[in-house]
Amino acid sequence: MNIHPSKQQLLDYCEGALNDVDGFTIALHLEQCSECKRLVSELEHSCADSVFNAELVNDSSLNIDEGFQNMLATITDLEPTGALAFVAPMRHNATVTTPNGKTFQLPPPLSRHAERISDWKNYGGKVYSASIELDTQARVNLLYINEDAQVPQHTHKGEETTVILHGGFSDEDGHYHVGDYLVRDASHKHAPFTQKGEDCLCLTVLTEPMIFTQGVARIFNLFGKGMYP
Known part of the structure; x- marks a missing residue:
């Protein structure tokens, strides 16, 4: 494999900034490319850290432990529906x-x-x-x-x-x-x-x-x- 999406395209993929078709083609490439899959994992962690840190800065009056507990409570209170009801959906290959x-x-x-x-x-x-x-x-x-x-x-x-x-x-x-x-x-x-x-x-x-x-x-x-x- 010699040709890959650019780092900017992969970053846009992680941030959900691509249109559906471009996101679809990137996803197909990631199925075949361990190198880009690793980079996407790193970019996703970086994006998550950026969002988390930004939220803490914007609400500095909130205790970190309290904020974490509130977030965890919100997630666990959600009722799983549709695809979310499956903990590990089967990967069907047609x-x-x-x-x-x-x-x-x-x-x-x-x-x-x-x-x-x-x-x-x-x-x-x-x-x-x-x-x-x-x-x-x-x-x-x-x-x-x-x-x-x-x-x-x-x-x-x-x-x-x-x-x-x-x-x-x-x-x-x-x-x-x-x-x-x-x-x-x-x-x-x-x-x-x-x-x-x-x-x-x-x-x-x-x-x-x-x-x-x-x-x-x-x-x-x-x-x-x-x-x-």
């Missing part, structure tokens, strides 16, 4: 089967949306996509690139975020592995491809359509609309 019959296990953040994954559609050649119907304006898809296949060269009107779930792929800038977290925008132009004996399952989020820059795929750029997978 699966997805690709058009060529391969079955992959989905990480927990994606498993909870398994019923919202549509049927696969052919994206051209040996590339397939399945949309995930989430409550967001961005387009969220599973993308499966079979072995020895290529996505037509393209750039982006907005941002494309990709998290690799299984396998890997390459483009003009290098090779990417499971867990890698890639963000591409209008300053990037690439043509992802897999090699013989290699395939790739990834999650992609597009805020705007792709713009194809080579070959017959450019027909999808008519009227400036571009194309979603």
